[in-house]
Structure formats: C-alpha cells, structure tokens
Amino acid sequence: MGKITGFLEIKREMAPRRPVEERLKDWSQVYHDPDDKLVQSQGARCMDCGIPFCHTGCPLGNIIPDWNDLVYRDRWQEAIAVLHKTNNFPEFTGWVCPAPCEAACVLGINDNPVTIKQIELSVISHAFREGWIKAESPKVRTGKKVAVIGSGPAGLACAAQLNKVGHSVTVFERADRIGGLLTYGIPDFKMEKWLVQRRLDLMAEEGVVFKTNANVGFNVSVEELRGNFDVLVLAGGATQARDLAVPGRELDGIHFAMDYLPQQNRRVAGDTIAEKEITARDKHVVILGGGDTGSDCHGTALRQGAVSVSSWELLPKPPADRTDSMPWPYWPMILRTSSSHEEGGLRDWSVNTKRFSGKDGKVDTLHAVRLEFGAPDASGRRPMTEVAGSEFEVRADLVLLALGFLGPQKSGMIEQLDLKLDPRGNVFADQNYMTSIPGIFSAGDMRRGQSLVVWAIAEGRQAARGVDKYLMGSSDLP
Numbered sequence: 205m206g207k208i209t210g211f212l213e214i215k216r217e218m219a220p221r222r223p224v225e226e227r228l229k230d231w232s233q234v235y236h237d238p239d240d241k242l243v244q245s246q247g248a249r250c251m252d253c254g255i256p257f258c259h260t261g262c263p264l265g266n267i268i269p270d271w272n273d274l275v276y277r278d279r280w281q282e283a284i285a286v287l288h289k290t291n292n293f294p295e296f297t298g299w300v301c302p303a304p305c306e307a308a309c310v311l312g313i314n315d316n317p318v319t320i321k322q323i324e325l326s327v328i329s330h331a332f333r334e335g336w337i338k339a340e341s342p343k344v345r346t347g348k349k350v351a352v353i354g355s356g357p358a359g360l361a362c363a364a365q366l367n368k369v370g371h372s373v374t375v376f377e378r379a380d381r382i383g384g385l386l387t388y389g390i391p392d393f394k395m396e397k398w399l400v401q402r403r404l405d406l407m408a409e410e411g412v413v414f415k416t417n418a419n420v421g422f423n424v425s426v427e428e429l430r431g432n433f434d435v436l437v438l439a440g441g442a443t444q445a446r447d448l449a450v451p452g453r454e455l456d457g458i459h460f461a462m463d464y465l466p467q468q469n470r471r472v473a474g475d476t477i478a479e480k481e482i483t484a485r486d487k488h489v490v491i492l493g494g495g496d497t498g499s500d501c502h503g504t505a506l507r508q509g510a511v512s513v514s515s516w517e518l519l520p521k522p523p524a525d526r527t528d529s530m531p532w533p534y535w536p537m538i539l540r541t542s543s544s545h546e547e548g549g550l551r552d553w554s555v556n557t558k559r560f561s562g563k564d565g566k567v568d569t570l571h572a573v574r575l576e577f578g579a580p581d582a583s584g585r586r587p588m589t590e591v592a593g594s595e596f597e598v599r600a601d602l603v604l605l606a607l608g609f610l611g612p613q614k615s616g617m618i619e620q621l622d623l624k625l626d627p628r629g630n631v632f633a634d635q636n637y638m639t640s641i642p643g644i645f646s647a648g649d650m651r652r653g654q655s656l657v658v659w660a661i662a663e664g665r666q667a668a669r670g671v672d673k674y675l676m677g678s679s680d681l682p
C-alpha cells in the first residue's frame with residue numbers, strides 16, 4: 205500500500221465519456237483514454253483493507269491490490285506481469301466487464317469503490333503502448349492435439365493456456381471471423397474490434413491455429429475431430445435465444461437482438477450484409493429486455509438514426525442503492541444507467557407485452573399492460589399481476605427481443621455426441637470440466653449458461669487445467 209491516506213484524500217474519478225452529440229455520429233469508443241496520472245492517483249485509493257474482498261468479487265481471482273499499488277508507484281511493467289498471471293485478456297475485461305470486483309471493494313461500504321476496471325484497462329493499454337506485450341511461444345511441444353470449438357472468450361482463454369504449456373491447439377469457429385460475441389455482438393462503441401484482432405494476432409504468432417466457417421456438427425464432422433485430436437473442448441456459448449410467444453410474433457420487423465447486433469458489427473467492419481438487413485433508421489424502435497444486450501441494442505438503434513427508441517423491462521424498476529436483501533459485498537441488483545441509456549430514448553419497467561399488430565404482414569404496434577408485484581413468497585419470488593385498466597399501445601416499426609438465452613444450441617455436435625445435460629439444459633461437466641464423455645470438455649456459457657466475459661475467461665482457464673491434467677497426469681496451470 206503506497207499511500208496510506210489515499211482513500212481519505214482522493215475521490216473516485218473516472219475518465220470522461222465523449223459528448224453524446226459527438227459519439228452518436230460514429231461507432232468509436234465512448235470513453236476518452238484516461239491520463240496515466242489520473243489512474244495512478246486512483247490506484248492510491250486502494251486501502252490496506254486486510255481482507256481484499258475484491259478477490260471474491262472477481263471470478264478470475266485477479267490480484268487487484270498488488271497491481272493497484274504498483275500503478276500508484278509508477279511500476280507499470282510489474283503491474284502488467286501481475287495482471288497477466290490471472291487474466292489472459294485484460295483488454296477485454298477492461299472494456300466490457302461490469303466489474304463485480306468494484307461491488308465487493310471494502311471502500312465501497314461507506315464510500316465510492318476504487319476504479320478497479322479503469323486501472324486494469326490502463327495497465328494493459330500502457331503495456332501495449334510500451335511494447336511489453338510480445339508473443340511467447342512454448343519452448344517444447346507435448347505432441348498432444350486439442351480442438352477448441354468456439355472462439356469466444358472461454359474458448360480463447362482455454363486455447364491460450366493450453367498452448368502455453370506446449371499442446372497444439374486448433375480453434376474452430378462457425379462464423380467468418382474469430383472472437384465469438386467479442387467480435388459479433390458487442391458493439392464497436394463498447395469495444396473496438398482492432399483490440400480483439402491484436403490479441404488474436406499474438407495468439408497466432410504463439411502457435412494457436414484458427415479455422416473460421418467451421419461449424420462443427422454440420423460442415424465439420426464431430427467424429428473426424430475426435431479421430432484427429434486427443435481432446436475436444438466445447439465452448440460454443442449459449443446461443444438459443446428466449447422467444448416471446450404472443451399473438452403477432454410472426455409479423456415482419458420483430459427480431460432477436462443477436463440477429464440485429466452482429467449486422468452492425470459487419471457494417472463497421474466494411475462487410476456487405478448478405479441476408480435481409482435489419483436497421484433502425486427512420487423507425488420507432490422498442491427493445492424488450494433491460495440487460496446488457498438490450499442496452500447494446502439501445503445505443504445501436506440511436507446511432508442508426510431511429511425516430512424513437514424505448515427499452516422495456518418486465519421486472520420492477522431496481523432501487524438506486526443497496527437494500528437489506530443485497531448487502532455488501534454481494535453484487536447488488538440496483539438501477540444502472542449505461543452509456544447507451546445516457547444517449548437518449550426512454551426506459552420503462554413493469555411492462556408486459558400482450559400482442560403485436562400491423563399491416564401487410566409488418567409490425568407497427570405493440571400492445572402492453574402495466575404490472576404490479578406483490579411481496580416475496582417463500583422462494584423469494586414476487587407474484588406478478590396485471591394492473592386493471594392499464595392497457596396501452598405504442599408505435600413499433602422494429603421490435604428487438606433481448607430476453608436472454610436458454611442455453612446452447614442442441615442440434616449439431618451436442619446431439620450427435622449425446623452429451624449429458626444439466627437441469628437447465630446446459631452441457632454437464634464435472635469439477636475438471638470434463639463432460640459425460642471422457643476426453644471431451646466444456647467451458648463458458650455452454651457449460652454454465654449465459655454469463656459475463658470475465659466468467660467465460662475464468663471457465664476457459666479452469667477447463668484448460670482440467671484438459672492438461674487429463675493429457676499429462678498433472679498440471680501446473682493456475
């Protein structure tokens with residue numbers, strides 16, 4: 205701890221966001237890059253708390269107090285070494301992680317927590333600027349071959365770790381670009397895609413092989429992979445979107461969020477959209493779902509030139525602060541305003557969609573009703589009832605469904621392998637991340653269900669340890 209009274213003297217300060225009127229005209233990152241001096245002063249706020257609960261908040265177990273202190277002391281190269289011990293891709297988490305570590309920060313009990321996420325991003329950005337991040341290929345190869353299926357953060361983290369200990373790793377991705385949701389899903393204004401490509405180039409230089417347009421179970425044979433590789437790691441994500449079974453759902457203009465968002469990623473990348481284009485330009489847009497995906501749709505629709513954008517949530521409006529039911533250091537379900545929500549449009553809660561209507565097969569109206577919620581029952585659930593006489597309708601030329609995901613796609617490799625599933629429909633895996641078939645492992649959203657980038661990286665790392673132990677009898681991977 206470099207500055208004993210830092211948390212008493214220095215207030216939390218974040219790098220400013222670009223002005224709304226400026227950033228709505230492009231797809232560049234929302235935040236200005238923070239000044240190193242600002243970041244160092246924020247690192248000084250990390251207190252000598254005895255038990256750093258930020259460790260419990262971080263799925264990766266990042267050694268947060270150590271690199272906070274090193275940044276404060278201007279020892280950036282040591283800071284990136286500490287950060288890379290637990291996180292393969294701090295540039296990804298630095299941009300898009302919701303920072304559960306900050307919710308668990310001891311300083312957050314009675315003050316604003318340390319800007320852990322901003323410091324993390326600054327450490328990796330500083331390291332790249334200084335040229336400290338270089339490809340590090342393994343000195344010895346084990347002769348073992350591993351196929352990682354899925355190139356999102358879980359698959360990439362698993363591949364990076366296994367390659368590090370000398371296994372030959374090939375990553376198979378069904379899309380035309382590597383990166384999973386990092387590439388197709390997360391808008392460019394939240395994380396520019398050159399950041400992903402920079403890390404992929406390093407991994408390729410280190411020996412990881414990437415194969416795109418490789419949809420395992422369809423145009424790539426599962427049995428052929430099993431014959432050519434010693435181990436398969438399934439990291440294909442939770443891609444089965446939750447639908448909305450109401451009258452009028454079949455009308456044109458109602459789309460899943462993950463059919464909408466990747467198209468804009470492709471446009472920014474300079475691609476021509478081959479399939480039917482989905483755009484919010486000159487339309488009244490309603491987004492159903494108040495999570496991160498809904499927020500991403502909100503900011504995207506505003507940039508595309510929508511006439512109006514509304515985001516609706518079925519559940520009640522969250523409280524502004526922690527309540528007795530969400531004590532520190534647990535992640536609080538409080539009201540959060542994203543950069544996209546800050547840019548305009550409307551948000552509403554306790555709204556249930558009853559039906560859609562339209563003309564000539566196209567949606568133009570959404571019919572809804574207000575909800576009220578009773579006291580929690582024994583299971584903690586609040587009974588939901590419709591408010592009598594609260595029915596209303598709004599103009600809706602484009603409706604985006606951001607209602608979450610129901611687990612991985614079952615058709616293809618999961619069905620062909622006849623893998624055991626858990627009660628939630630995800631791929632079952634034991635404590636070593638091995639599925640019901642020896643030599644086949646699973647990690648990330650495919651195993652745990654829809655979750656965060658930071659959890660995906662943690663899962664990929666843990667699965668890599670399980671694979672290494674399976675192949676070699678023991679493992680030194682963390």
